[in-house]
Amino acid sequence: MKVEICSQGLDAIIRGDLKSVLDSLKRDLKARKSGKGVCIFYMDKAEDVAEIQRHIDVFKIVLKYYGG
Numbered sequence: 001m002k003v004e005i006c007s008q009g010l011d012a013i014i015r016g017d018l019k020s021v022l023d024s025l026k027r028d029l030k031a032r033k034s035g036k037g038v039c040i041f042y043m044d045k046a047e048d049v050a051e052i053q054r055h056i057d058v059f060k061i062v063l064k065y066y067g068g
Helices: 007-034 045-065
Strands: none
Touching (some): 007 045
């Protein structure tokens, strides 16, 4: 079965996925800062927190592109 999705529908799906990952990264950042989270990118807490924040910043930029 072939399913076609219009560009607006595809944009909505992408926005939803990006928002979901962004929310997850924000939770990871909060947990990592408090010392309760596990390492995501680096074993060093400060380095990990900085990298998570960089990813959050980039996701926000990409969301702006998709109208989120």
